[in-house]
Amino acid sequence: MNHTSRTYSKADAQWLFKMAWRDGKASGKRLVLFMASIILGIAAVVSIQSFSNNLKENITIQSKALMGADFVIDSEQLPNEKVQRIIDSLGGQNAREVNFVSMVAFPNSGATKFMQVRGIEGGYPFYGTLMTKPISAGKKYQRNNGALVDGTVLLQYNVKVGDSIKIGNSVFPILGTLLSVPGSTGIGASFAPSVLIPFHSVEGTGLLQKGSRIDYNYYFVAKPEQDLELLNETVDPILDAERADMDTHTETSERLGRRYENVGRFLNLVAFIALLLGCVGVASSVHIYIKEKLRAVAVLKCIGATRKQTFLIYLIQIAGMGLLGGLIGTVAGLVLQQLFPLILQGLLPFQVELSISFQAILMGLTLGLFMSVLFALSPLLSTWYVSPLQVLRIDEQGSFASKKARLWVLAAIVLFTFLFAFWLLQNWQRAFVFVVGILITFAVLAGFANLFMKGIKKYFPSSWGFTARQSLLNLFRPNNQTTVLVLAIGVGMFLISTLYFTKDFLLAKANLENNEQSPNIILFDIQTEQKEAVVNSILLDELPVISTIPIVTMRVHSIKGKLANAIRLDTTSTINQWIINHEFRITYRDSLISSENSVEGEWPSVAIAGEPIPISLSDNVARDAQVKLGDHMVFNVQGVIMETVVRHIRTVDWGRVQLNFSILFPKGVLEKAPQFHVVTTHAPDEATSATMQRELVHKFPNVSILDLRQILSLIEDILNKISWVINFMAFFSILTGIMVLIGSVRTSKYQRIKESVLLRTIGARSKQILRITALEYLYLGLLGSGIGLLLAVLGSQMLAYFVFEIPFTPSWVPFLVILPGITFLVLLIGLGNSISVLRSPPLEVLRKEKS
Known part of the structure; x- marks a missing residue:
């Protein structure tokens, strides 16, 4: 008995697979676009997830090499007695470094360059490689009092090994070309390329002056079995109180991962949108496909097939297509992944070694099968409730019997969407x-589609001509596809336009101002006694002095009457620790600049003798310090205690290429405080800039000059790479949306064939049928894409306000290009559906479709 049962089950399964294969093979063309939706969505997810996994693995593996040590103690000043005791208790540093940025000169060529000077003592780096040419130069530069200079700089200024380099008051022979050093990223090294000299020779340069930005680093190799996490938790709070800090290689790994987090989030968002579009394509394609198959299901039930058997035939068919689509999409994703290191080259501090991510492969195959079945379940349920009588007549009541089952399917789809969004x-x-936004979009689109149909039905224009009336009737006739097509078109338009607006946000925030009114040369670290001479030197070269900005350094002494040390020790305090540990560089002026906007209060405020000094805070400082208008803050200005009151809060666009400050003082308060100055000017060409820089470096070796024209090409290259990534991934999702659109509209062809044949049979001309079809798809295209675009504008405005915190100025491209383009595409596909019908006799078409 059991043997017979097993034989029957096996034969039954074989019959189901055979029927699914035969029916699928006969309908292959209709399912190709259904597969295309899956393939593109899976390819986007697999490529991005596989690359992200590789990136995380590379960061973890190379974290020690990126730092060059197990952990480092860094400070902006020489260690005081307490910090030195901590260093000694850890066994003493294995290497130490002092680094700062400065102008350096090449005496042989007369050229100057803004570079990062790193004075090294000891065997640093202990991990990774100090790559030099010749190799021996990295081992002997310290004892021979020489310099290792960035290779790109040597090529740029036609300088070679054996020449000399002047740093401040000292001249060093160039012993080797510096090819790579741990801790220098591609971007950072391009802005300020490195030059390595011995630690003991830095003092002789004369550049370690008060007010200069200097960092001291002490590198350590961990002892065996040393718990770096516990060490950091114990030591770092003590160092923070002494204006020092500890970093471990594991923290560096985490921080570097967060540094590329936003890029990863955007790519994940793109992948999610591409996959969601694929899901919409699956649902809409299968919905129309299954409706066409309902008569075949009724026939099967007439000849004895059960509900379960007919349901499983099409479930097997869809699952097979999903598995195949997932397999092709996974392979395509792994191929696409190979492009990411090329695209992001120069944005990462190391070469990413690609490997096959089995997690991404498993995810691609699973998603292909799972999303196909899940998003096809709702239309597939129709096969369960089909009556055999539907062979003879149309029976629409069956769909109502599945309402409860459809609700469960809908809940499963929402849960899947939420879990996948959370995972990404x-x-x-x-x-x-995001999921609520998508649900609202679907609800609004479906609601508008139904209102549109009811409105046309209620206010039907009976006086219109035959073709116009027939095109409107098609929108609310039985078995119409208006809601499905409006949903597919509208959701595609919504996601595509939202992605386009988001792309504009990202690129606009990275925009670099470069005009005649903007300074392109910045001189900083100018001492007060040098300011007038520096300004005169610039004026003698007939260049404008755009701004002279005084900078005073200070630290927070107390906030709202509570001392900074008390805040540090208070474990319940929610004030951000960086506020009390940071050395602020502030300025004083009586106006706001273009990158600042008032939030609360008024500026300038006038200082009144005997009262607290009014100050202006950037909104992020006010938030992190938890202060509002009228609150008091006391600052330690290099030993002088100053009581202030918050009179103004403003936003600052930190992305602008200009000097921005967290704290502003009014004029008439800090003029006599110890300070240094920043002067900005504009050089019209490279020759003028080079002449001015040579003169200034010769007269004032401590002054650093940042020539924005030298780094402009680098910034533009970086922005171009970012733009390329964004545009490429946006195009990838747009392509997915178009494939979904083609699939949905193309599949609806099989619902139009019978109507077209009947119209031809009763005497309608081909031009009339084409006109009816054109008008119908024009209505659908305009309705779906128009509502989708309006929803995208609303969603993007919220995104701009809540996420990017910038004003929203919608681009006209979606209105002038994407909206007409999508509408025209819908119209074109719709007309294409009818051409094959119109070119053949009605009987031939019906026989062909029946076969």
Whole structure:
């Protein structure tokens, strides 16, 4: 008995697979676009996830090499007695470094360059490689009092090994070309390329002056079995109180991972949108496909097939297509992944070694099968409730019997969407908001589609001509596809336009101002006694002095009456620790600049003798210090205690290429405080800039000059790479949306064939049928894409306000290009559907479709 049962089950399964294969083979063309939706969505997810996994693995593996040591203690000043005791208690540093940025000169060529000077003592780096040419130069530069200079700089200024380099008051022979050094990223090294000299020779340069930005680093090799996490938790708070800090290689790994987090989030968002578009394509394609198959299901039931058997035939068919689509999409994703290191070259501090991510492969195959079945379940349920009588007549009542089952399927789809969004975005609130936004979009689109149909039905224009009336009737006739097509078109338009607006946000925030009114040369570290001479030197070269900005350094002494040390020790305090540990560089002026906007209060405020000094805070400082208008803050200005009151809060666009400050003082308060100055000017060409820089470096070796024209090409290259990534991934999602659109509209062809044949049979001309079809798809295209675009504008405005915190200025491209383009595409596909019908006799078409 059991043997017979097993034989029957096996034969039954074989019959189901055979029927699914035969029916699928006969309908292959209809399912190709269904597969295309899956392939593109899976390819986007697999490529991005596989690359992200590789990037995380590379950062973890190379974290020691990126730092060059197990942990480092860094400070902006020489260690005091307490910090030195901590260093000694750890066994003493294995290497130490002093680094700062400065102008350096090449006496042989007369050229100057803004560079990062790093004075090294000891065997640093202990991990990774100090790559030099010749190799021996990295081992002997310290004892021979020589310099290792960035290779790109040597090529740029036609300088070679054996020449000399002047840093401040000292001249060093160039012993070797510096090819790579741990801790220098591609971007940072390009802005201020490195030059390495011995630690003991830095003092002789005369550049370690008061007010200069100097960092001291002490590198350590951990002892065996030393718990770096515990060490950091114990020592770092003590160092923070002494204006020092500890970093471990594991922290560096985490920080570097966060540094590329935003890029990863955007790519994950793109992948999610591409996959969601694929899901919409699956649902809409299968919905129309299954409706066409309902008569075939009824026939099967007439000849004895059960509900379960007919349901499983099409479930097997869809699952097989999903598995195949997932397999092709996974392979395509792994191929696409190879492009990411090339695209992001120069944005990462190391070469990413690509490997096959089995997690991404498993995810691609699983997603292909799972999303196909899940998003096809709702239309597939129709096969369960089909009556055999539907062979003879149309029976629409069956769909109502599945309402409860459809609700369960809908709940499963929402849960899947939320879980997948959470997995990609790593934030349940963002995932929840995103899913709610998608649900609202679907609801609004479906609601408008139904209102549109009811409105046409109620206010039908009976006086219109035959073709116009027939095109409107098609929108609300039985078995119409208006809601499905409006949803597919509208959601595609919504996601594509939102992605386009987001792309504009990202590129606008990275925009670099470069005009005649903007300074392109910045001189800083100018001492007060040098300011007038520096300004005169610039004026003698007939260049403008755009601004002279005084900078005073200070630290927070107390906030709202509570001392900084008390805040540090208070474990319940929610004030951000960086506020009390940071050395602020502030300025004083009586106006706001273009990158600042008032939030609360008024500026300038006038200082009144005997009262607290009014100050202006940037909104991030006010938030992190937890102060508002009228609150008091006391600052330690290099030993002088100053009581202030918050009179103004402003926003600052930190992305602008200009000097911005967290704290502003009014004029008439800090003029006599110890300070240094920043002077900005504009050089019209490279020759003028080079002449001015040579003169200034010769007269004032401590003054650093940042020539923005020298780094402009680098910034533009970086922005071009970012733009390329964004545009490429946006195009990838747009392509997915177009494929979904083609699939949905193309599949609806099989619902139009019978109507077209009947119209031809009763005497309608081909031009009339084409006109009816054109008008119908024009209505659908305009309705779906128009509502989708309006929803995208609303969603993007919220995104700009809540996420990017910038004003929203919508681009006209979606209105002038994407909206007409999508509408025209819908119209074109719709007309293409009818051409094959119109070119053949009605009987031939019906026989062909029946076969």
